[in-house]
Amino acid sequence: MRTLTKASMVVPAAAAMLLASATGASAEDRYSMKLLDTMGNNSGSSSTAEVTVDGDKMTIKIQGSGFTPNSPxxxxxxxxxxxxxxxxxxxxxDDADGDGQVNTEEGLPRYGDVMISxxxxxxxxxxxxxxxDRMPVADADGNLSYERTIALPAGAGAKLKNLHVVQHGLDANGNDKYDMEALGESSFAKSLGVDGIPEEATNPATCGTVSGAAVGAAPTGGVDTGGGTTDGVESKGALGAGAFAILAAGAIVATRRRPATER
Ligand SMILES: [Cu+2]
Structure with a gap:
């Protein structure tokens, strides 16, 4: 009888533990995000993102539409x-020069440096x-799908809600490709020593905060927005001139192909 009593006590305890983990007592956090053209860049792009954080492991799924087709x-x-x-x-x-596009440099003071690629x-x-060359490519209809599980830096999982997702690349003149005719050359790429990259390829297209906080609010830290323009990957120092090499190669291919397709 004594063993039976013990067993009957153990089973409910185990069941309670299972129930606890199934009802979210684990460290998992989920965020549903809308990524929108908060810049007014006329990107025509939008996405939804689902972020699941389990400790320092993150799974992110992004589903978007209205992106420059067949382009990274x-x-x-x-x-x-x-x-x-x-x-x-x-x-x-944040469109400092008033040209109707918040470009990469103009966005940096507001959206900060790249934390995760x-x-x-x-x-x-x-x-x-x-x-x-390792970024998602929109399909022929401009739809973009992305899913990946990423190991985050130690302790970063809990801090992910401080961040926001930015997707780059838009088609300002609606000709289904990145080209110079629309917005000219990317001054950002040029500042990295790479000529001939269309600004369309680098401008932000969508943005969404992990926390769901309102966008465009004044930074609470006053003028200290974290040095976003000086010490990040999208500033000059952290990138070599080869960063845009693939994109430059793609632009060359597109230029060469154009006469053939127009013939
Ligand atoms: Cu970015």
Whole structure:
């Protein structure tokens, strides 16, 4: 009788533990995000993202539409893991030169540096921020799908809600490709020593905060927005001139192909 009593006590305890883990007593956090053209860049792009954080492991799924077809779209978590530095998504107010596009440099003070590069394979650190050969490519209809599980830096999982996702690359003149005719050359790429990259390829297309916080709010830290313009991957120092090599090669191919397709 005594063993039976013990067994009957153990079973409910085990069941209770199972129930606890099934009802979210684990460290898993889920975020549903909308990635929108908060910049007013007329990208025509939008995405939904699902982020699941389990300790320092993150799974992110992105489903988007309205992207430049058959073209790579760099995408990153921007901001800072330091909760005191309050970066967020840019708005049209960040269009410093008033040309109707918040370009990469204009967005940086608002959205901060690259923290995680959402590549399709390999490295996901800030160093891969412009590894366009490992960024997702929109299909022929401009739809973009992405899913990856990423090991985060130690302690970063809990801080992910400080960040936001930015997807880059838009088609301002609606000709289904990145070209110079629309917005000219990317001054950002040029600052990295790579000529001939269309600004369309580098401008932000969508943005969404992990926390769901309102975009474009004034940074709570006053003027200290974290040095986003000086020490990150999208600043000059962290990238070699080869960062855009693949994109440059793609542009050359597109240029060469054009006469053939128009003939
Ligand atoms: Cu970015």
């Amino acid at each position: 779209h760099a995408q990153h978590f921007h901001g800072s893991f330091d909760a005191n530095k309050d970066f967020t998504c840019p708005t049209a107010a 959402l590549t399709t394979k390999g490295d996901t650190s800030a160093k891969s921020g412009l590894a366009v």
